[in-house]
Amino acid sequence: ALLPGGRPSTDPRAREEVAAAWGVAELPHRYGRDTGQIVEAAARGELQALLVAGVEVADLPDPARARAALAEAGFVVSLELRPGEVTELADVVLPVAAVAEKAGTFLNWEGRVRMFEAALKPDQMTRRLAPTDARVLQMLADAMDVHLGLPDLRTIRAELDRLGAWDGPRATDPLETAGALPRPAAGEAVLAGHRLLLDHG
Template identity: 55%
Template sequence: RDGQLTGLLVGGVDPADLPDPALAEAALASAGFVVSLEMFPSAVTEWADVVLPVAAAAEKAGSYLDWEGRVRSFDATLHGTGQLPDGRVLQGLADEMDVDLRLPTPEAARAELAALGAAHRPADGSSQPPVGLDVPPPPSPATDGPGEIAVLASWRQLLDVGTLQRDEPELAGTARPSVARLGVDAAARLGLVDGDRLTVSGATGSVTLPVRVTPMPDHVVWLPMRSPGSEVRTDLGTGPGGVVRLSAGSEL
C-alpha cells in the first residue's frame, strides 16, 4: 500500500483465495509493474502490465496443496504442445536478468521447496510460528448483537467458481448447490429447518444461503469456500477457524 513494491510477478494466484483479498488487490494496484503468468483473464491480469501465457495442468508437471494442506504431485499427460510451463517461463526471465535460479526442471523445483520447508523446521521436531509477513488478523464480529456466535468451517467444493470453469457452463451446472450446514442444536435455537435462509456475518460482510441441518459439532457453521453466493474470504473477511455470527433470515 505504501508504493514501495516496484515490481510484482504473480503466477496462478487468485486474490480471492488469499487470507486478505482486499490487501492482495491493494498490493496489485500499488505495484509499479505487474507480470502475470496465466491461462485466462483474472483479477490479477486486470492489473498486469504484461501477461505471459503458460501451459495448462495437463501439459506440465507440478504439485498442489489439497484442502488438508497435503502436497499432491502430478506429471504431464500431454506432450509436444509447445506450451511453456510456469517454471520454464520463470527460468527464461531470470536468464535475461542474469540471475541463476537453478530450477531447470520440476524435480529441481520440488527439491528446492522441500529444502525451504526443512530449513524452517526445528531439529527437535517442536512446533514454531510460521515465518512471514506480520499482517494483523481481521476483527471478529461484535459478540453483543442478535443471533449467536459460531466458528466457521469451510473448504472448496470440487466444482465452484474457479477460473478454469469460466468457459464451461455445462460442467459448472453440475456443481453441488451452495448451502450452509449447521448442527441440529444450533438450528433448533435459531428456529431453522432445512431450506430456511441462514445469514452468516463476519467483519466485512455476510453470506446468506439455504441451511442444511447436518449432524456436526454445535457452535460450528460450514460454508463453501468459493461457490456462487459464498465467497468466504471476500464476503466475510475471515476464513476457516474464524468467529462469525449466525442469524435466521436474510438480515440481522
C-alpha cells in the same frame, strides 16, 4: 514458515541444510513479507514490482486493498491460465500450463512430497503447450542474472530428493483458534471450498 521438506525456518540445522543445498553461506535470518504485508506495501507504493502467480484479488481477505496494491505497484507481472482482474491490471501476462498439462510436485504444509505427471500429453493438446510455472520463474530469474540452477522438473525433483524429508522437530501449530462455525438461517446454506477452509481454519 517452512523450508523444503517441511523444515522449520526457525531451526538452525534446517537452515544450514538448505543453505548447503542451495550453495549459499546462510539463509536470511528475518522472514520476508507475508501476503498481507506484500499487499500493504504495494498499496502504499513501497514496491517497485509485483509478481502474481495464480492468485486473484477475490482470493485475498481484502479484495479492494489488493486492487489498490496492483494499481500502485510500479510494474505487475502475472503468471496465469485465464483472464481475470489481475491480468487486466498487469503490465505483462505470462501464460503458464494448467496442472493437467504439466508434471510437477506438490509439497503439502507438512513438507510431504506428492509428485504428479501430466494428464494431458503434448500430442493431445489442441493448442501450443504453455511453459510450467517453474520454467517461467527460471527464465525470469535468468533475465535478472539470478541463477536458480533449476532448468527443468528433473533437476527440481533431484534437489528435493537430495534434501530429503526433515527428521527434526516440526514447526508448531498456529496459536490462533478457529472461528465459530457459521449458522445458516432457513433457506440458506454454508458453502466451503479449499480457500475458505484454509483461510478460516
